[in-house]
Amino acid sequence: MRISPDILAAARNDLSALVAIPSVSARDEGMEACADEVERLLAETGFSTGQHKGDVGPFVVGETGDGPFTLVIYNHYDVQPEDPIALWTDPPFVLTERSGRLYGRGSADDKGEFISRIAGWNLFRQAHPGPLPFKLIWIVEGEEEIGSPSLTRFLDSRFPDTKADLCWWEFGEVDKSGRPIILMGFKGILAVELECRTARADLHSSLGAIFDNPLWRLAAAIASLRDASGRILIDGFYDGVVAPDARSRALAATPPFPLESLQAETGGQRLLDGVDAETFYEHLNFEPCLNVNGFHGGYDGEGAKTVLPCTGMAKLDFRLAPGQHPVHIAALLRRHLDAKGFDDVEMKILDAEVLGVRSDPSHPAVDLGAALLEKWFGRPAVIQPSSAASGLAHPFVHKFGATLFGAGLTHHGAMLHSPDENILISHFENMIGFSAEFFAALCESAVTREAAADA
Structure with missing residues (x-):
């Protein structure tokens, strides 16, 4: 035409x-x-x-x-x-x-x-x-x-x-x-904000010998959420995930571009455990993932400041597979934090609309x-x-x-x-x-x- x-x-x-x-x-x-x-x-x-x-x-x-x-x-x-x-x-x-x-x-x-x-x-x-x-x-x-x-x-x-x-x-x-x-x-998406407070105001860092640090609390809480392969460690997280059909799996098994080109284009270098040139495209298409978008708190100015921060905040997003509902995943996240002893970490849902x-x-x-x-x-x-x-x-x-x-x-x-x-x-x-x-x-x-x- x-x-x-x-x-x-x-x-x-x-x-x-x-x-x-x-x-x-x-x-x-x-x-x-x-x-x-x-x-x-x-x-x-x-x-x-x-x-x-x-x-x-x-x-x-x-x-x-x-x-x-x-x-x-x-x-x-x-x-x-x-x-x-x-x-x-x-x-x-x-x-x-x-x-x-x-x-x-x-x-x-x-x-x-x-x-x-x-x-x-x-x-x-x-x-x-x-x-x-x-x-x-x-x-x-x-x-x-x-x-x-x-x-x-x-x-x-x-x-x-x-x-x-x-x-x-x-x-x-x-x-x-x-x-x-x-x-x-x-993929669907869940975006959350985590916050931890351990004091009314910032303290002298010498008091770190007796008082906990909110940034340590957040780091430990976030570290409990996934392993080095990127697999999410929240109980029930993968329940209900819809497996790809045979043709979708076959399409993803043959990447249309090599991993090296993606690394060259993005500058990304360190791969998750288990991800290689043969599997990266399947991960991109089918695997849920968890990202730490930002981690904030304490002193980040020039030079040293010996301070024990009173509060810290982190923003996270989950990219979800079909069959995972963002609101349900948020509830599982809250339950996981409580079960691991992080009930003092407050959670705010920022986005839970996209399946x-x-x-x-x-x-x-x-x-x-x-x-x-x-x-x-x-x-x-x-x-x-x-x-x-x-x-x-x-x-x-x-x-x-x-x-x-x-x-x-x-x-x-x-x-x-x-x-x-x-x-x-x-x-x-x-x-x-x-x-x-x-x-x-x-x-x-x-x-x-x-x-x-x-x-």
């Missing part, structure tokens, strides 16, 4: 208009204006549209088509704050082209993804103007960058009985070699998408069973029953959430073409299924 110059020009103009709206959900800025623009783009291309109130930004919904197959597309129009502005080469809310890239806040995350798909939809409809033989629901939210606080509630109220076959997630990746990555899942999900990569739409991605990007697509990171995909997988499909244009140098956020123009154009042909292929397969059902 050929992408006409008119389609490309319109896509650039639409992306420029969206980037120009500083829809920063953290500041509740530009939400309504950006939602209106998103709704206009959907309505102009034949969708029945509407806006629905969220905690901060409105949800925009577009619906069209009918049939036995239902596709849900999820995007978001809110962006991260632009700070620090001084580090931007050009103004953050002006789409700027330099050296084959388009720069601007939201150019990648997530306005560029949305526009590439809507441009692909326009291209598809030019070639296929008739009735759509499958149901398409497009959901674009304005709160993703602040944790989607009202997404689950919105889906429950707006789509109480909706079932879907496929959820095209808000982003996907293209690796350094140009291979498109299809993400089939995400892990992992979809079956054997869904026919996944192989269909992989073949089309290879056509447009010129490299075989990599089907990754699960991202090592987290995303709020569980309402779509658990509530709608949809298979997750994460395919998009984000490249490793996109500078997400940072100054000079950007996309490669070639990736943008490839995703327009892929999107158009993906819609066409789903249309054809939907017609085939309906004909077979009628027979």
Whole structure:
């Protein structure tokens, strides 16, 4: 399918208009204006549209088509704050082209993804103007960058009985070699803060001969949580973990890149016990993990200060596998601390909303998408069973029953959430073409299924 110059020009103009709206959900800025623009783009291309109130930004919904197959597309129009502005080469809310890239806040995350798909939809409809033989629901939210606080509630109220076959997630990746990555899942997350206090105020360190130290208490408490292999030592932690299906395990057994390249790219050197070049990718995809994000307390200024701190604090996060509920894991953590004698360590839950999900990569739409991605990007697509990171995909997988499909244009140098956020123009154009042909292929397969059902 050929992408006409008119389609490309319109896509650039639409992306420029969206980037120009500083829809920063953290500041509740530009939400309504950006939602209106998103709704206009959907309505102009034949969708029945509407806006629905969220905690901060409105949800925009577009619906069209009918049939036995239902596709849900999820995007978001809110962006991260632009700070620090001084580090931007050009103004953050002006789409700027330099050296084959388009720069601007939201150019990648997530306005560029949305526009590439809507441009692909326009291209598809030019070639296929008739009735759509499958149901398409497009959901674009304005709160993703602040944790989607009202997404689950919105889906429950707006789509109480909706079932879907496929959820095209808000982003996907293209690796350094140009291979498109299809993400089939995400890990859940639990973030907590631990605090220990042993005195009213800091004491002279000589009193360390009789009084305990809160930093020692926290260090000992945290050390009790996992071993050198990274295995979590909390009783019941692994109960309920959903084992990967056979194809997911086979995909993870053949890493698409060597461990050495990951070490070179990140600078990470010391591996957990039991992790090596043969197993690292399985760990990234399937294994829960515990991280100490920060450890604070006492004196950390220049020179020495002989002080016994009165208080200390640590922040931790757990990346969880499907089947582990963050709230339940938090309760197990509290029980573990109490049982180990750390009942004086206070615990505050910071984030317990995101559950892990992992979809079956054997869904026919996944192989269909992989073949089309290879056509447009010129490299075989990599089907990754699960991202090592987290995303709020569980309402779509658990509530709608949809298979997750994460395919998009984000490249490793996109500078997400940072100054000079950007996309490669070639990736943008490839995703327009892929999107158009993906819609066409789903249309054809939907017609085939309906004909077979009628027979």
